[in-house]
Amino acid sequence: MPATSTLDYRKIRQEKIIKTLVNKDLSIQFEDHLENEMILNMGPQHPATHGVLRLLLKLDGESVMQCVPELGYLHRGYEKLAENCSYHEFIPHTDRLDYLSPLMNNTAYVLAVEKLLGIDVPRRTKFIRTIISELARISSHCLFVGSMGMDIGAVTVFLWTFREREKLYDIFENLTGARFTTSYTRIGGLSQDLNPEVLQMMKDFVEQFPEKLNDCEKLLNSNRIFVERTDGVGAISPEDAISIGMTGPNLRATGIEHDMRRVEPYLLYNEFDFDIPTFTGGDCLARYYVRINEMKQSIKILQQALEKIPEGPIHAFEPKKVLPRKERVYTKMEELIQDFMLINYGTEPPVGEIYHAIEGSKGELGFYIQSKGEGQPWRMKIRSPSFCNLQSLPKLVQNSMISDVVAIIGSIDPIMGEADK
């Protein structure tokens, strides 16, 4: 018997498959064409889901009956990773949580560690941290306005807000050395001081930004298409929002005035004069307005902070906890030993647990650290606002049209790096 080559086998198999398919009755019959629901898989690569969010939608015609969000596509295990990093080593990882406002994450993390260690930083550092937090908030909200506009079809605003973000990134680059992965704050201080040129850049930015924001507003606020696609879409009641655990601008859009900067003032927020804008309705339009007004309040805080920023040291004087200055490491024995001890074994905090939250650009961003007195945290939990805000999605999209889903996701402003951790 002649040996049949693989090619022949393949041919025979193919023919068999085709034959079976031809003989089979493949037509689907519906008795009532409108009775069936459709399951639609949206994401994880859908451009409107802002990263890797996957939604399973049950559709009846064009309206959404049910929605199941699936998170975790960007899970990198940062909470577990923290248990194997010293407190200092974890700082670059925080950049990658909410990658639209890395400076804010840096600040939130070191504030939590400093609370655990009991360090009080100098006043200038507090000022700089306040300033960079507010700049990061503006950068993040700018992206929100741009990307939400683009989701709805207003592409011009997207380009304009990205121009503003570019200016902010120039500032960040000059200040920290990197545009995106800033890793700027340090336990008990900052990686480098704010020099006068950067201060001037910040002042220039604050000077010109309100006008640019106003231009964007002009394009959106009385734009009938924009208003029609957001007004009353994806509304949530204050009670539901609280029970889900929504925080930040999304909560304030329902009329609840809850802001960590007011409720539990950290850094220097109790010294500055600013309002907390709230709106009622809890729909996409209200969420948009909250963020627009928050940017204005941030500018107000920046104006005051940049005026009043004092001179002075930026590092806390805590030799056992804070990395020593470089010129002393080069010349002095004690500091050299300190440098080695701190890096090799890490700062040793007291046994205990703390939670510190700041008002991030998306909501309450908190770090919960449990310490067994070692160089690494025993357990670290990151309370990321995007994760909690996303839980509201099934409620928000229920009974809305499928095209509204895009607007609703845009208006919640989820950052998957933070939601999935």
Add this chain to the structure above:
Amino acid sequence: MNKFLEKSEIKRLKDLTFWQKLFIPEIFKALKITVKQIFKPSFTIQYPEVKFQKPESFRGSPILVEENGVERCVACGLCSRVCPALAIDVQAAETTLEKERYPEKFEINMLRCIFCGFCEEVCPEEAIIMSSDYELSFTNYNDAIYGKEKLLVPIEKVKERLEFLRKNR
């Protein structure tokens, strides 16, 4: 300027005027705003042809400082301990020079390195610093692991960065 900082009140569909609802005049108004932008200077740079101006604090890829023909590094291993991305591999050996120890092998895996600058921050000898080089590309994995021959840069070429570090750290 402060007039721009007033709270903008929410404008729902019912608050829009008749002309705004008609939409056509609004289109022309919006076009007026956008057409104005055409005459403003362009903000983008044409990247590969035009390079952007790097600030002096810029953190590029890490390099080793070479002084009098040898590296400054004393192979203390602190940089490889602090590296959050575990990119550095140092192996120490003894030498007859004054510094007594030197790195027999010093490798940085540029695929792992995240340009965080921690190695530069902790080095007690000012031996590893961040250059301003950011355009790295490789065609295979082994090319990405930089050994001493690729990392060493004479001290004259990195004066600016050293100056910056002395001033700011």
